[in-house]
Amino acid sequence: xxxxxxxxxxxxxxxxxxxxxxxxxxxxxxxxxxxxxxxxxxxxxxxxxxxxxxxxxxxxxxxxxxxxxxxxxxxxxxxxxxxxxxxxxxxxxxxxxxxxxxxxxxxxxxxxxx
Amino acid sequence: xxxxxxxxxxxxxxxxxxxxxxxxxxxxxxxxxxxxxxxxxxxxxxxxxxxxxxxxxxxxxxxxxxxxxxxxxxxxxxxxxxxxxxxxxxxxxxxxxxxxxxxxxxxxxxxxx
Numbered sequence: 001x002x003x004x005x006x007x008x009x010x011x012x013x014x015x016x017x018x019x020x021x022x023x024x025x026x027x028x029x030x031x032x033x034x035x036x037x038x039x040x041x042x043x044x045x046x047x048x049x050x051x052x053x054x055x056x057x058x059x060x061x062x063x064x065x066x067x068x069x070x071x072x073x074x075x076x077x078x079x080x081x082x083x084x085x086x087x088x089x090x091x092x093x094x095x096x097x098x099x100x101x102x103x104x105x106x107x108x109x110x111x112x113x114x
Numbered sequence: 115x116x117x118x119x120x121x122x123x124x125x126x127x128x129x130x131x132x133x134x135x136x137x138x139x140x141x142x143x144x145x146x147x148x149x150x151x152x153x154x155x156x157x158x159x160x161x162x163x164x165x166x167x168x169x170x171x172x173x174x175x176x177x178x179x180x181x182x183x184x185x186x187x188x189x190x191x192x193x194x195x196x197x198x199x200x201x202x203x204x205x206x207x208x209x210x211x212x213x214x215x216x217x218x219x220x221x222x223x224x225x226x227x
Contacts, residue, residue: 009154032214043118043204043218044157051214090156100213101172104156 002027002093006105014113019063019078021108023091026072032100033074034092035065038107044090050074061085086112117141118219120205125224127199135190135222137205143217144210146188150174151202151221160203163188164210192224199226 007022025031032051036044048059055067065076074091091105118139127133139146145164149157159172163182177196182188188207192199202223208216 034214036218041202041221041223043120043220044206045218046216049214092156094213100211101159101162102157102213102216104158106154106156 002031002103004033004091004093004103004105006089006091006108008108009106010109010111012111012113013081015083016080019076019081019085019110021076021089021091021110023074023076023105024072025074025091025093027093032094033065033067034094034102035059035063035074035076036090036092038088038090040087047076047089081110081112083112083114086110118205118207118217120203120219120222122222123220125222127224127226129226130194132194133192133199133224135192135203135205135224137188137190137219139186139188139205139207139217139219141207141217142185143207143215144185145208145213146182147206147208147216148172148178148180148188148190149204149206151204157204160190199224 003026005024034049035047038044047063048057050057050067058064063078088107092102094100094102121136147162148160151157158174161180163169179191204221205219206216
């Protein structure tokens, strides 16, 4: 069975500084991995996805993530935080066979201060 | 514009009443999903449907029911059997067997008084 662990429930950064949101995964098969963002009382928006192509994945709004099989990690980064990045971020894993259920992490709330 | 609409945005009900949450999509997606979100937890799958007139239980289906009579619609009924129904409910859709194409609606916040 697949699972993900988001290592920080809250991350605080200053505007203009780098962002690092950490995610470790567990999967019996080669997984598909995703990062979604959720602004307060809104639906989820896909930031980026890894589906066994390039290990460095670029997403929207300047975010990127690197798939590291040896570390079972898929950390999300951004070189310079913007106030509008303040939101909840979810790391998600799915299998590649059968019904491809999405399994969500518990989320990391990103706080950005001026 | 293509997308998913959920209505209403906020819903209040008395304990013991059934309530139906609406989800409509115009993305021409075959598959649709319902998730529940609670504070401090990730999303949990309630029901999903890969095709019209067929649906399957997810991880937390007890106390919920669905129907899929039309491709674009997937309503969720929260019944009185659901012990703790207050939550944020999210609907999603995707191309069949392509969960990496999943799009989410804006959600409905249900509060049971």
